[in-house]
Amino acid sequence: MKRVICLTVMNRPGVLNRITNLFSKRNFNIESISVGLSEHEGMSRITCVVHVEDSSASEQITKQLNKQIDVIKVTDITDQSIVARELALIKVQAVPYTRNEIYSLIEPFRASVIDVSKDSMTVQITGESDKVEAFIELIKPYGIKELARTGTTAFPRGTQRTSQQSKSYSIV
Amino acid sequence: MLQEAALTETKTETHPVTGADLLLRALEKENVEVIFGYPGGAVLPLYDKLYHSKILHVLPRHEQGGIHAAEGYARISGKPGVVIATSGPGATNIVTGLADAMMDSLPLIVFTGQVATGVIGSDAFQEADILGITTPITKYNYQVRSIEDIPRIIKEAFYIASTGRPGPVLIDIPKDIAAGVSDQPEEEKEVNLPGYQPTLKPNYLQIRKLTEAVSRSKKPVILAGAGVLHGRASKELKEYAEQQQVPVIHTLLGLGGFPADHPLFIGMAGMHGCYTANMGLTECDLLINIGARFDDRLTGNLQHFAPHATVAHIDIDPAEIGKNVPTSIPIVADAKEALEQLILQDGKPPAHKEWMETILRWQEEYPYFYDKESGRLKPQKVMEMLHSKTEGNAIVVTDVGQHQMWAAQYYRFNKADRWVTSGGLGTMGFGFPASIGAQLADPEACVLAICGDGGFQMSTQELAIIQEMNLPVKIIIFNNMALGMVRQWQEIFYESRFSHSKIPVQPSFVKLAEAYGIKGYVIQSEEEAEELLDEVLHNREPVLIDFRVDPDENVYPMIAPGKGLHEMAGVKP
Numbered sequence: 147m148k149r150v151i152c153l154t155v156m157n158r159p160g161v162l163n164r165i166t167n168l169f170s171k172r173n174f175n176i177e178s179i180s181v182g183l184s185e186h187e188g189m190s191r192i193t194c195v196v197h198v199e200d201s202s203a204s205e206q207i208t209k210q211l212n213k214q215i216d217v218i219k220v221t222d223i224t225d226q227s228i229v230a231r232e233l234a235l236i237k238v239q240a241v242p243y244t245r246n247e248i249y250s251l252i253e254p255f256r257a258s259v260i261d262v263s264k265d266s267m268t269v270q271i272t273g274e275s276d277k278v279e280a281f282i283e284l285i286k287p288y289g290i291k292e293l294a295r296t297g298t299t300a301f302p303r304g305t306q307r308t309s310q311q312s313k314s315y316s317i318v
Numbered sequence: 319m320l321q322e323a324a325l326t327e328t329k330t331e332t333h334p335v336t337g338a339d340l341l342l343r344a345l346e347k348e349n350v351e352v353i354f355g356y357p358g359g360a361v362l363p364l365y366d367k368l369y370h371s372k373i374l375h376v377l378p379r380h381e382q383g384g385i386h387a388a389e390g391y392a393r394i395s396g397k398p399g400v401v402i403a404t405s406g407p408g409a410t411n412i413v414t415g416l417a418d419a420m421m422d423s424l425p426l427i428v429f430t431g432q433v434a435t436g437v438i439g440s441d442a443f444q445e446a447d448i449l450g451i452t453t454p455i456t457k458y459n460y461q462v463r464s465i466e467d468i469p470r471i472i473k474e475a476f477y478i479a480s481t482g483r484p485g486p487v488l489i490d491i492p493k494d495i496a497a498g499v500s501d502q503p504e505e506e507k508e509v510n511l512p513g514y515q516p517t518l519k520p521n522y523l524q525i526r527k528l529t530e531a532v533s534r535s536k537k538p539v540i541l542a543g544a545g546v547l548h549g550r551a552s553k554e555l556k557e558y559a560e561q562q563q564v565p566v567i568h569t570l571l572g573l574g575g576f577p578a579d580h581p582l583f584i585g586m587a588g589m590h591g592c593y594t595a596n597m598g599l600t601e602c603d604l605l606i607n608i609g610a611r612f613d614d615r616l617t618g619n620l621q622h623f624a625p626h627a628t629v630a631h632i633d634i635d636p637a638e639i640g641k642n643v644p645t646s647i648p649i650v651a652d653a654k655e656a657l658e659q660l661i662l663q664d665g666k667p668p669a670h671k672e673w674m675e676t677i678l679r680w681q682e683e684y685p686y687f688y689d690k691e692s693g694r695l696k697p698q699k700v701m702e703m704l705h706s707k708t709e710g711n712a713i714v715v716t717d718v719g720q721h722q723m724w725a726a727q728y729y730r731f732n733k734a735d736r737w738v739t740s741g742g743l744g745t746m747g748f749g750f751p752a753s754i755g756a757q758l759a760d761p762e763a764c765v766l767a768i769c770g771d772g773g774f775q776m777s778t779q780e781l782a783i784i785q786e787m788n789l790p791v792k793i794i795i796f797n798n799m800a801l802g803m804v805r806q807w808q809e810i811f812y813e814s815r816f817s818h819s820k821i822p823v824q825p826s827f828v829k830l831a832e833a834y835g836i837k838g839y840v841i842q843s844e845e846e847a848e849e850l851l852d853e854v855l856h857n858r859e860p861v862l863i864d865f866r867v868d869p870d871e872n873v874y875p876m877i878a879p880g881k882g883l884h885e886m887a888g889v890k891p
């Protein structure tokens with residue numbers, strides 16, 4: 147199963163290396179990791195998306211991360227109501243006669259075109275991973291020349307819903 | 319008085335404070351008595367200051383020997399062992415020791431030299447990315463980036479290494495930082511590590527829960543690991559076990575935490591543990607783990623491990639709880655604090671008469687055994703003799719292999735902190751240098767370095783320290799002309815194809831000892847052993863004894879890989 151784990155870490159040299167090292171040392175399967183400054187000076191926020199066998203494995207990940215001296219806080223936010231976003235840049239082949247078609251796909255996904263050249267255009271899309279994934283699938287037939295994804299960054303919503311309904315809304 | 323003050327004043331002015339000065343001052347503040355170090359280019363500024371230092375410096379003949387000695391020192395003294403190695407090859411030579419200390423939770427402070435900050439990353443002469451190399455095998459590591467950080471970093475390092483679950487901390491010091499001059503006055507700072515706050519006090523509700531579980535249980539056992547020793551909790555363990563009348567099993571690393579002669583002591587469990595301990599773990603209905611990490615050499619196949627038991631686990635490292643074995647009573651705490659709380663509860667002892675009778679019956683029926691009539695010198699017999707002739711009071715340090723298991727089985731420890739062995743990493747070459755550190759930690763003790771003929775050859779160069787310092791270590795070689803443990807596995811699992819495990823062509827260990835001015839003896843029989851041991855064990859001189867033990871002897875009982883604890887082989891003659 148997929149877990150989203152949020153970390154607050156001290157901004158010390160080598161801290162990212164420590165975290166990724168831990169994942170490989172403990173044989174944890176990591177899907178994405180994103181890092182950046184947080185609201186506290188001297189601290190960074192890391193969001194990891196990992197695949198684990200069961201809940202005891204995800205508990206073990208959390209505990210091992212917590213044990214790191216530079217890690218201030220670890221939360222597995224998968225079961226909370228969260229806001230999670232990822233950004234992708236996609237350079238897609240676009241000859242004059244496919245350009246309009248591509249534009250028509252972009253719009254419902256609220257993606258935007260940020261660069262255009264003679265034979266390609268670069269699209270930026272943000273959203274939850276599923277949405278990014280779906281968009282990439284749609285655009286693939288036109289020929290993806292380059293693709294860069296940031297990985298998920300996330301935190302809990304301001305208000306937590308009490309029931310944990312599964313998502314019934316559209317991913318778009 | 320005044321004049322003196324004035325003198326020191328001018329002195330500090332003419333000798334500005336360097337990084338190396340700050341480092342040595344910090345070590346003095348931490349009351350470091352001994353450093354195991356080896357010089358080289360990148361640590362020359364530091365060695366220049368050591369020239370005048372009061373701290374004892376021990377020069378191993380290989381950095382790996384130095385760090386293993388520091389491990390032995392740490393295990394016996396309870397204080398962090400301090401190591402210095404130069405950059406590049408010096409630093410990479412200590413990697414095995416770091417991994418070993420990490421596995422067995424030994425506190426170490428390891429300084430490595432590094433090339434100057436300006437050339438880091440340029441593949442400079444003797445540069446190695448020692449932070450990158452050691453991140454997975456240290457509790458924490460630092461590279462000093464400014465001179466002023468040295469006092470804080472060293473203070474933090476000692477705190478991290480010796481609190482919570484102990485472990486090695488490495489501090490990498492670029493040469494220019496050690497040589498550089500500080501113009502800012504040194505200021506005392508409190509340790510401030512918001513991400514590191516070990517939990518020491520147990521949760522009251524879990525303590526209650528365990529107390530009630532003990533009262534209800536019919537077949538309880540305590541499994542005591544090295545956490546009891548690191549937490550200095552053997553007195554409390556004894557008091558608690560006696561109060562609740564719960565029998566005690568040890569892990570390999572925990573030996574000595576509970577007196578072996580105590581009626582409640584069952585023995586060591588695991589791959590070469592005794593029948594009663596392994597069956598006790600299999601049959602128990604309540605398993606109280608205190609400071610053991612359910613290592614696979616202890617549990618055997620997890621599917622068959624303690625199938626009927628409610629598991630309680632007391633550990634200072636929360637990540638160990640539930641890692642290998644599902645646990646219904648988790649207690650994150652220091653062993654001593656948890657035991658004190660449990661004793662205070664003064665719960666009703668369990669009604670477990672039948673269980674205690676079963677245990678007694680197993681003990682009578684399935685003791686450790688060996689052939690006493692073979693006419694050959696049996697390693698087990700040698701161990702028994704060493705035990706009786708030292709009255710169980712020696713510090714026993716072992717290397718890794720068959721001899722290590724015989725030492726664990728036949729030397730019955732009645733006191734804590736008399737046992738040093740490499741458990742988690744199983745490092746050959748560990749024992750002999752570790753015995754040197756142990757002797758330095760307890761100069762009065764009789765220290766036995768129990769080595770195999772194979773493993774001893776991985777660190778013979780450290781005979782030089784014994785010679786130089788005239789340390790009265792008793793080097794005992796169990797010479798079976800083989801990498802015995804490997805030979806045993808090949809006999810059992812590979813149809814006796816002894817691929818590269820026999821080493822009949824050997825140096826003369828006696829002459830080797832003599833080359834270092836140490837007396838050496840070859841012993842072929844029990845009678846010879848009897849006579850010699852009486853003579854050499856009680857004097858204050860080093861000695862090397864090459865015991866020619868039965869080369870075909872195997873360690874039993876044994877649990878084959880993949881089998882459960884109850885599937886022991888070789889439980890009876």
Ligand SMILES: Cc1ncc(C[n+]2csc(CCOP(=O)(O)OP(=O)(O)O)c2C)c(N)n1
Pocket residue numbers: 717718719720721722744745746747769770771772773774796798800801802803804
């Ligand atoms: C550094 C290292 N290399 C290899 C091994 C694998 N190994 C474990 S026990 C053993 C044999 C040890 O032989 P010896 O020191 O003679 O001890 P014995 O088993 O004969 O008592 C070996 C090779 C190890 N544990 N450590």
Ligand SMILES: [Mg+2]
Pocket residue numbers: 719770771772796797798799800801802
């Ligand atoms: Mg041998």
